[in-house]
Amino acid sequence: MCNAPLQVSLDTGHDVLLRPVGIEDESKFQQIFRAMSPESRYLRFFSGANPVPDAVVRSLADADGHKHIAWGILDEGEDGTPLMAAAHAIRSEEGSDRAELALGVLDQYQAHGLSRLLIASVALSCRARGIITLEAETLPENRKANSLFKALGGKVIRPMPPTTLWEFDVAQLIETLRTMERPEGLRKVFAVNAGGTA
Template identity: 45%
Template sequence: MARDILIETLDGDPVRLRPMVPADEDALRHAISQLSNRSRYLRFFNGAATLPDHVVHRLSDVDGVKHIAWVAIDETKAEKPIIGAVHAQRGNETDKRGDFSIGLLDAWHSKGLARLLIALLAADSKKAGFDELIADVLWENKKGRALFGSIGAKSMGSDGSTIQFRMVLDEVIARIGEKKLGSAMDTVLAAIEGEDFFESAA
């Protein structure tokens, strides 16, 4: 299935990429608890060891229209845990702009997963009617700022502690597609271009 994609990371680890479903709530809660305090702070602007249940519920409450999300699954473990997730959320189905967020467990940083998830989310969100996504990144998050710059996101300004990036989906998809990012990205791009990529979307 084009919406259930098995890839290998840059160092050969098997990972499955698929849309998030509401039943992933407990797995997502566990994944968030596995983030280091530093990564949790950079992701949620809060280093607390646990997040309120309503926050985790909101992150897993996907409908494929107002809230679209993809997850990365560690295929080396029997329980198939979530190791990363990327989200696009908007207030209603007619909004063209949504909010973007992404998180990866620390051990899976620098393996190419962020760009793979972003490519899938961008394509799925565009099909659902989003034109652009907005991401707030802490100024001290140098890797996050570099990631957004590398995919063609543009700075909309800073309040001194955070910087806001605007991701025009057409531009992000084109930018990612232009780069030679390895066989995993080739697999993802081929899936996006396939006729059945959106067939099971909500």
């Protein structure tokens, strides 16, 4: 398995559900983008547009698990089980062994390991689907993302301006995350979903 949903406890005390997300979750994507602060929307989309255009929301929700892989973390303690965070790997063309990595975490849940849980889940799905390289863009002022990507072994292949382009070898990314002690939920991600098959 590489795509089994799992329940994880965060250091905040939240019990959350980590699972693949798709078009059936479009309303949850609309909710998370409405809940983002203007700064977070800018750092995520390089634009402070509010609301995020429907076409963008739909494209991010429209994950097929192959060309577009998407994972979300959902708050099981809230009515409607809203999205707290989501991450994507999107191929520019069918069959490519490269994909673009993107993620967003609601402000109040940042710095609790959600990004690592999501990236590990996405990377395991990528490995199973034949994606061997991930790229991600960040703004220079997005210090949290830049620090995280450096800690995960990302290589800068195009420095700013206007954005920094990072590259990750999926196999190395998985091994880096496997050795991390925090968040504790990473151990569960690897125990359940590191088999490398769909």
